[in-house]
Amino acid sequence: MLKFLTPLFLFIILAVFLGIGLKLNPKEIPSPLIGKPVPEFNLPILHMPEKKLSASSLKGRVWLLNVWASWCVSCRAEHPILNQLAKKNVVTIIGLNYKDEPENAKRWLSMLGNPYNASIVDQEGRTGIDFGVYGVPETFIIDKQGIIRHKHTGPITEDDIEESILPVIFELEKKVIQ
Amino acid sequence: MKSFEFIEKESVIDHCTRFLFIVLFLTLMLLLSPCNAGVEYHEFKQPEQEKQYKTLINELRCLVCQNQTIADSNADLAKDLRQQVYEMLLQGKTRKEIVDYMLARYGDFVLYRPPLKGKTMLLWAGPVIFLFSGFLMLFFYIRKRKVNEPSELNQQQHEKISQLLEQDKE
Numbered sequence: 001m002l003k004f005l006t007p008l009f010l011f012i013i014l015a016v017f018l019g020i021g022l023k024l025n026p027k028e029i030p031s032p033l034i035g036k037p038v039p040e041f042n043l044p045i046l047h048m049p050e051k052k053l054s055a056s057s058l059k060g061r062v063w064l065l066n067v068w069a070s071w072c073v074s075c076r077a078e079h080p081i082l083n084q085l086a087k088k089n090v091v092t093i094i095g096l097n098y099k100d101e102p103e104n105a106k107r108w109l110s111m112l113g114n115p116y117n118a119s120i121v122d123q124e125g126r127t128g129i130d131f132g133v134y135g136v137p138e139t140f141i142i143d144k145q146g147i148i149r150h151k152h153t154g155p156i157t158e159d160d161i162e163e164s165i166l167p168v169i170f171e172l173e174k175k176v177i178q
Numbered sequence: 179m180k181s182f183e184f185i186e187k188e189s190v191i192d193h194c195t196r197f198l199f200i201v202l203f204l205t206l207m208l209l210l211s212p213c214n215a216g217v218e219y220h221e222f223k224q225p226e227q228e229k230q231y232k233t234l235i236n237e238l239r240c241l242v243c244q245n246q247t248i249a250d251s252n253a254d255l256a257k258d259l260r261q262q263v264y265e266m267l268l269q270g271k272t273r274k275e276i277v278d279y280m281l282a283r284y285g286d287f288v289l290y291r292p293p294l295k296g297k298t299m300l301l302w303a304g305p306v307i308f309l310f311s312g313f314l315m316l317f318f319y320i321r322k323r324k325v326n327e328p329s330e331l332n333q334q335q336h337e338k339i340s341q342l343l344e345q346d347k348e
Contacts, residue, residue, distance in 0.1 A: 026244060027244075029241065029284070029285060029287045030285060030287075031285065032281065032282060032283070032284070032285040032286075033282075033283070036282075099254065124258075125254075125255075125258050128258075129258060129259070129262060129283060130283060131283070132283035132284045132285070133255075134241035134242055134255055134284065135241075135242060
């Protein structure tokens with residue numbers, strides 16, 4: 001009896017492992033930045049290049065950093081969702097314009113709408129490296145103390161907004177700085 | 179006779195064109211090769227630094243094309259990370275400092291050789307466990323087979339053998 005059951009058990013174990021493997025998304029790498037302070041940056045603003053925006057100046061509010069570029073196809077898919085989120089007016093949305101030409105970026109925003117309170121320009125991708133960006137779009141949620149609380153890799157969908165983005169924002173908004 | 183010569187000439191041409199085709203094919207293969215990774219020219223003051231640079235870029239994973247090191251990959255990010263490693267080496271940063279820098283941003287995944295910790299235990303111990311269980315199975319299999327081996331010949335069979343041998347002698 002055992003002789004017949006052993007292969008069956010082995011098969012079940014293998015099937016379970018392969019099944020789990022199928023459901024995992026190898027593109028989603030856990031970010032070591034969650035729970036860590038947001039990397040410092042001081043970058044020119046896309047529409048006001050003479051002015052700069054730093055991470056520390058955003059302390060005291062919950063904000064969302066969305067890494068985008070005009071050359072990024074998935075960003076185009078994500079864009080209407082961000083526009084909707086901006087309309088809700090629940091969070092400060094900062095765009096990190098990653099390795100892009102400012103002219104192309106501005107044209108892209110004027111064509112598709114601008115959900116960002118401000119976009120900062122990271123033409124060389126240095127700040128991108130600090131945020132561990134490896135694929136655009138990526139979205140980070142930062143709390144009032146300047147700690148990264150959530151990361152979303154890839155385009156945000158409507159479901160993501162309802163299931164993770166908004167709940168995290170509301171949770172963080174509730175917390176008052178001690 | 180003439181026709182024979184003609185045939186020979188044709189086969190020479192045939193060889194030539196075939197050779198040309200092979201050369202052309204190989205050249206195209208080279209051009210199409212996906213592995214012509216971006217190689218930038220980096221100047222180092224010390225040969226040690228260059229050596230360190232080469233080992234480092236061969237140990238860091240490109241996160242865009244996950245089965246390549248940043249040395250192999252010609253993704254944009256790999257290029258940036260190579261540049262980052264180069265600049266940090268020039269600044270006199272040690273190997274550990276550079277690895278820690280990458281770890282802080284991209285996590286353990288950036289290392290081709292994952293660190294030994296609780297989470298990666300199975301990864302490291304897995305091969306040993308599999309090898310050991312393989313040996314265990316083999317051991318039991320061999321032991322079982324020995325038990326099942328036919329027992330020694332009985333009296334009757336012995337007689338038959340000696341009978342046959344006797345017959346052979348005659």
